[in-house]
Amino acid sequence: MDRRKLYVSLLLAAAALLLISSVALAQAPSTSGGVAPHAQFYAGKLASSKKLSPLAMLWAMRVLAGLMLVGGIFTIGSRNPVVAALCLVGTLFCTGIIFLLLHATFIAAIQVLVYAGAIMVLFVFVVMSVGHPEREEIGLSRGIISKLIGGAFAVMLLLRVSPVYMSYQRTVNAAGEIISKAMPPVSSKYGNVEHVGKLLFSDYLFPFEAISILLLVAIVGAVMVTRHRRRDDNKGAAAAAASAGEG
Amino acid sequence: MLKTLSDLVPNVFLAMLLAAAAIMAFATVNALFLVWLERKVSARMQRRYGPTVVGPFGMFQTLVDVVKLLSKQLISPKDIDKPLYHLAPIVVFVPVVLGLSLFPIDKSFALVDTNVGLVLVFAFAGMGFIAIFMAGWGSNNKYALLGAMRAVAQNIAYEIPLILAALAVTMIARSMRIADIVEAQGSFPYILVQPIGALIYYISAVAETNRAPFDIPEAESELVAGFHTEYSGMRFALFFLAEYTNMVIVSMVATSLFLGGYKGPLLPGPVWFFGKVYFLIFVMLWLRWTFPRLRFDQLMTFAWKVLIPLALANLLVTATVLKVMS
Numbered sequence: 001m002d003r004r005k006l007y008v009s010l011l012l013a014a015a016a017l018l019l020i021s022s023v024a025l026a027q028a029p030s031t032s033g034g035v036a037p038h039a040q041f042y043a044g045k046l047a048s049s050k051k052l053s054p055l056a057m058l059w060a061m062r063v064l065a066g067l068m069l070v071g072g073i074f075t076i077g078s079r080n081p082v083v084a085a086l087c088l089v090g091t092l093f094c095t096g097i098i099f100l101l102l103h104a105t106f107i108a109a110i111q112v113l114v115y116a117g118a119i120m121v122l123f124v125f126v127v128m129s130v131g132h133p134e135r136e137e138i139g140l141s142r143g144i145i146s147k148l149i150g151g152a153f154a155v156m157l158l159l160r161v162s163p164v165y166m167s168y169q170r171t172v173n174a175a176g177e178i179i180s181k182a183m184p185p186v187s188s189k190y191g192n193v194e195h196v197g198k199l200l201f202s203d204y205l206f207p208f209e210a211i212s213i214l215l216l217v218a219i220v221g222a223v224m225v226t227r228h229r230r231r232d233d234n235k236g237a238a239a240a241a242a243s244a245g246e247g
Numbered sequence: 248m249l250k251t252l253s254d255l256v257p258n259v260f261l262a263m264l265l266a267a268a269a270i271m272a273f274a275t276v277n278a279l280f281l282v283w284l285e286r287k288v289s290a291r292m293q294r295r296y297g298p299t300v301v302g303p304f305g306m307f308q309t310l311v312d313v314v315k316l317l318s319k320q321l322i323s324p325k326d327i328d329k330p331l332y333h334l335a336p337i338v339v340f341v342p343v344v345l346g347l348s349l350f351p352i353d354k355s356f357a358l359v360d361t362n363v364g365l366v367l368v369f370a371f372a373g374m375g376f377i378a379i380f381m382a383g384w385g386s387n388n389k390y391a392l393l394g395a396m397r398a399v400a401q402n403i404a405y406e407i408p409l410i411l412a413a414l415a416v417t418m419i420a421r422s423m424r425i426a427d428i429v430e431a432q433g434s435f436p437y438i439l440v441q442p443i444g445a446l447i448y449y450i451s452a453v454a455e456t457n458r459a460p461f462d463i464p465e466a467e468s469e470l471v472a473g474f475h476t477e478y479s480g481m482r483f484a485l486f487f488l489a490e491y492t493n494m495v496i497v498s499m500v501a502t503s504l505f506l507g508g509y510k511g512p513l514l515p516g517p518v519w520f521f522g523k524v525y526f527l528i529f530v531m532l533w534l535r536w537t538f539p540r541l542r543f544d545q546l547m548t549f550a551w552k553v554l555i556p557l558a559l560a561n562l563l564v565t566a567t568v569l570k571v572m573s
Contacts, residue, residue, distance in 0.1 A: 082331065082384050089377055106423075109366035117373025118406070124380050125399050128392065192362055193423055 060101055068094045081127045085120065092116040106193045251360045266358050270347045278491040282309045285532050292536045319480035324387060327477070331385030336478065336485040339378030342371040343492045350499045351426040353509050353516035364425040365417060368500055369410055372455065375493065376402045379464070379474050382486070386477035394473025397543065398464035401454060404550035405461075409451035411558035412444040415565040416504045429508035436507035443561050445505040447554055452497035453531055454550070456490065460538040463546060498527040 071091035078084040092115040099108035200208050255262075283298065283306055290297030298305030323332065349364045351357035361367065376399055383395020417423050419440060420431035438445045454461040465473030475486045502508055502523040509516030541549070 082328070086331075086377070086381070093374075105361055106363045106366070109363045109370050113366060113370035113373055117370060117376075118403070121373070121376055121399055121403050124376070125396070125403070128380070128384065128396050128399070 061098065064094045064098050064101075067091075068098075085123050085127050088123070089116050089120050092120070104192075106196050251357055266348055267344060269358070270344050274343065274347065274488060274492045274495075277495055278488045279309045279313070281491045281494070281528065282312075282487075284529075285535075288529070288532045289536045292533075313484065316481050316484045321482060322477075322479045324477050326387045328385040328387065331381040332477075333385075335378050335382035335385060336482045338381060339375065339486055339489040341378075342374040343489050343496065346371040346496045347492065347499075349425060350503060350520075351429060351508065352520050355516075357426060360424070360426060362422070362424045365413060365423045365428070365500075365504075368425075368496070369406070369413070372493075372496065373402075373406060375489070378489075382478065383474040386474075388477050390470045390472075391474050391476045394464045394470045394476070397470075398457060398474060401457070401461065401464065401546065401550075404547055405451040405454040405554070408447050408550065408554040408558040409455060411555070411562055412441075412448035412451065413500070413504060415441055415444045415558075415562050418562075418565055418569060425503050425508075429503050429510065432507045432510065436505060436510075438505040441505065441561070441565070443557065444565075445501070447558050447561065448505065449501060449527075449530075451550075451554060452501060453534060454546075456493045456497055456531075458490075458494070458531060459535040460541050461546060462535075462540060463543050494528055494531055495524060498524045498531075501527055 068091050071087045071094065074087040075084050075091060078087065093112060096108045096111040096116060099105075099111055286308070287297045287304070298308035301307040301311050346368050348358040349361070349368055351360070379398045380395050383391045383393075383398070386392075416428060416437055419437065420428040422428060422431070457464050464470075465475070470476070475483055478486060499520075502520060506523045506527075508523075509520040511519035511522075514522075
């Protein structure tokens with residue numbers, strides 16, 4: 001329990017650090033051209049909504065991000081595997097809604113269909129097969145190495161995220177109006193079926209096919225592993241029977 | 248030109264409220280009607296009369312039943328997982344409400360019109376398992392847990408042929424917008440182009456709604472009532488309501504993909520649309536009261552060894568023909 005509290009407080013501290021540092025970075029004098037293009041892109045996307053005002057978008061984004069953070073903390077902090085799995089569903093669903101806010105409708109739908117739907121079904125199935133939470137509690141002891149790796153990832157994430165936040169701060173003023181012309185509204189085709197499909201089968205053809213082969217290998221491997229084990233079981237049972245017969 | 252609710256009502260939040268109210272009203276009235284219809288159909292097939300006393304043809308019987316369910320005591324069993332147990336009947340309703348809003352009921356009207364409507368329908372349908380899982384796990388009952396496990400296994404298996412069958416249709420229509428798919432079916436519906444796909448879709452859809460002959464998640468003779476064994480009164484009624492609304496959703500998808508949606512001669516669009524939907528639902532009732540329940544291994548074998556290879560072959564043939572013809 002103590003360890004769990006420690007973990008949650010560590011996470012909260014990391015989140016607070018992320019927020020404070022990004023605000024601090026945003027306060028710093030801006031240098032032109034210092035923002036990564038993808039950051040500009042998302043900021044422009046966020047600022048160019050048709051139906052909701054930019055301010056409403058910003059608040060929707062904040063609320064969703066908060067929910068995601070809470071869900072994420074409970075996913076890794078909860079000792080009950082069922083609660084952890086359901087919190088992960090919530091987190092993934094919120095991610096889907098954020099994609100929707102960014103007008104990436106196809107990606108949003110796929111996010112909910114594949115992650116919050118199909119993959120979570122498998123997680124949940126494993127949880128149900130494994131057993132009851134009173135007996136099966138997740139251990140939370142981690143070594144120093146995993147903490148270091150986690151810390152490194154947190155720093156990387158921070159470096160990646162803060163430019164987005166900064167550029168957004170510079171694009172939109174407190175009332176939510178677009179004040180900078182450096183970030184033009186993005187084409188409305190971004191993230192829809194045709195766009196994603198064209199990208200997948202032109203620029204990203206090789207990674208796409210490579211991932212397909214990787215998944216195929218994983219499937220064949222999973223089948224092989226289960227088959228192998230079953231044969232071993234039979235052998236083991238036969239050996240046990242033989243030794244019992246000898247005895 | 249297709250109009251959506253947000254065209255008619257400019258305020259986003261007002262539009263959302265209106266849509267939610269309309270969908271909830273429709274779901275409730277529809278469930279009242281379908282429960283009555285199910286009783287009448289089952290009675291007819293067993294040479295009985297079914298409900299006859301309350302209202303004409305016993306039509307208000309379900310209304311009276313709702314009053315009964317509302318006045319019943321809500322019993323919570325011992326040692327339940329409280330948040331999961333109490334949230335499940337509410338969560339079961341969310342994907343249903345979301346899914347119902349996506350269909351064009353006429354040439355000129357749909358509540359929501361999006362270019363990935365079809366994917367969204369399946370995405371929401373896939374979320375339904377979470378409520379079943381919460382109910383089964385939270386109830387602290389071995390029958391409920393077994394029922395939930397079966398439901399989840401069945402959900403994985405039958406979602407694949409369902410989506411593969413729909414994929415063949417999107418390839419022909421060249422769109423994932425449901426209105427475009429309906430429009431692409433010119434003078435003849437896609438059931439003539441995709442007879443195997445339509446059959447695969449319909450079988451998988453019946454399995455996805457957990458209805459007989461695929462109702463092993465709640466097989467009465469084995470599992471009492473499956474995942475909702477421990478729910479009483481209105482909580483049970485919410486599961487029931489979701490089940491009947493799910494039937495409508497899968498029938499609406501089938502109507503839009505394979506039967507030409509709102510298209511038809513003489514009569515106006517909504518009449519054709521709902522007529523086709525309720526015909527498909529009637530076929531589901533018919534199946535339920537005709538076939539015995541499948542055994543669990545039969546069910547899984549049928550999905551993995553028959554439906555999925557068939558659906559893949561269907562997809563391959565469709566793609567080849569489309570490539571050759573274009």
